[in-house]
Amino acid sequence: MIMHGPMSAGSVEEEINTLRQVLLAKEKHSAELKRKLGLSPLNELKQNLTKGWQDVQTSNVYKKTQETLSVAGQKTTAAFSTMGTVLSRKLGDMRALPFSNSFG
Secondary structure, eight states: OOOOSOOOHHHHHHHHHHHHHHHHHHHHHHHHHHHHTTOOHHHHHHHHHHHHHHHHHTSHHHHHHHHHHHHHHHHHHHHHHHHHHHHHHHHHHHHHSGGGGTTO
């Protein structure tokens, strides 16, 4: 809306009240359309959460973090595997020692 000249306080208040009424009517109309379409607040929340999660999963930060955690998991698995192999070998070596049979 283009204004020509100053508005009085009364006309500004009137404009604000008119805009509030228009907004309220549009919100009621929106709510009625959503109801007719079967969109409850809970369904909208579910859709928003699903969309938000999809956005997160396709973000570069998420992909990079997922990749980093995957590599860290692989390295951890490899380290535990190596440690298990070393421990098995050491236990085998200890069993072969003569003093290990003297405790039975």
